[in-house]
Amino acid sequence: MKKNHIIMQVCFVVLITCLGEGAAKAANNTQLVTVTQGHVRATIPGTTISSAYMTIHNNSEKTVTLHRVSSKISPRVEIHQHSMKAGMMTMQQLDSLTIDGQSQLLLQPGGLHLMIFDVIKPLQVDDTVELTLHFLEQDEVIVQLPVQSIKHNHHH
Ligand SMILES: [Cu+2]
Incomplete structure (x- = not known):
């Protein structure tokens, strides 16, 4: 015993x-919302613009709405969508992104992305950028994203 x-x-x-x-x-x-495969582009010398890409997973049953993104490194982060119009790549600012329950949204070059304006210092490879994703339905999600080199030409 x-x-x-x-x-x-x-x-x-x-x-x-x-x-x-x-x-x-x-x-x-x-966690209701998680982020994978996030990265931020290094700034081109002499410019103060960058962009961020990631996959946002909504693990909940309900739709979530990303309505604002903020960062200490920039006063202005916008949600953008690239699309082809008459053979030209154009860019449009979106007010928000909705992600259905149990699904994921891809932010990637040539599609949805976050545009980071007026960065306070150049972003170099291996730096880490903190972004705060603000949702209407739930608490914000803070992500730390690595800075990676530019592999494609961004039209900015
Ligand atoms: Cu853009």
Whole structure:
């Protein structure tokens, strides 16, 4: 009986340890909105404009609306959409982005992106940029995104 008790305790400790790791993962998974594959473009020398790309996951059942993005490195971050009009790449500012429940939205070169204006200092490769995503339905989400080099020409 006593031996059993000790074994039970050992199992309990192992279980708690495993749960601890699982819980950390679960906490991440159960966050209503998460961001993956985020990155920000390095600024071209002499310019103060950059853009950010990411995949926004809505893990909840309800639609969420991204209506504002803010950052300490810029007074102005806008939600933009690139599209082809009469063979020309044009850009349009959007008031907000909606993400359906249990779905994800891709912000990528040539499509949706965040435009970062008037950056307070040049953004260099391996810098980290903090962006705060503000949603209508829930708390804001703060992300730390790595700065990467420019691989494509942005028309700005
Ligand atoms: Cu843009």
